[in-house]
Amino acid sequence: MTAEALAVPAEPAPSHGRLVPVTVHFDDLDALGLLHNARYPVMVERAWSALWHERGLSFEGDWAAAGDFCNAVKEFTITYDAPVKRPGAYAVSLWLERLGRTGLTYGFRFCSADGSLTYAHGTRVLVRLDPATLRPAPWSERFRALGQDLLRPRG
Structure with missing residues (x-):
């Protein structure tokens, strides 16, 4: 049996998020x-980086200047x-999945190029950090606005 035959069919294309x-x-x-x-988490991270860069957010390597990119992973789950x-x-x-005051949870599917087959899926929890104290800090209003169309509708 081929990997394509084993892959889990995708659900209908969601009205939220991005491929x-x-x-x-x-x-x-x-x-x-x-x-x-x-390699799956690396590819997911690269996809997020490309998406945020496309939306005008980028990381320059300086914690103080990183803004919303000054964050840490709290939890990562993946199912192959x-x-x-x-x-x-x-x-x-x-x-x-959720955009809280200082944390967020995102969902992902590693899939075929057209999104029709799923090879892996999971979630990742991030916490926004203050660069001076490394304590939780609120997401910026700009970040919140740029992420609104990515939020999964509730209900």
């Missing part, structure tokens, strides 16, 4: 020719639904 293209390269595969489990068995074009579906 971001990613590329799996030959060197992302493990010794068995499967996408290495540690089916193996990715070849390099090529794929996508990551991204959305915000």
Whole structure:
């Protein structure tokens, strides 16, 4: 049975979130020719970085200047639904589950380029930090505005 046959079909395209293209390269595969489990989170992070950069937010490497990028991962969960068995074009579906005062939870699906097949899914919890104290700090109003269309509707 092929990986495509094992992949979990996607739910109908959500009205929230965004499908971001990613590329799996030959060197992302493990010794068995499967996408290495540690590469999924890297690809998800790259997709988020590309999405925020496209929206005008970028990280320059300075904690004090990082703004909303001064954050830390509190929790990361992932479920591997089916193996990715070849390099090529794929996508990551991204959305915000919750956008709190100092924290947020985002959801993701690592999927086929068109979003029709799911290979892995999960969530990640981030906490915005004050660069001087490394204590929780509120997200900026700009960040909140830029993330509104990514929020999953409640109810």
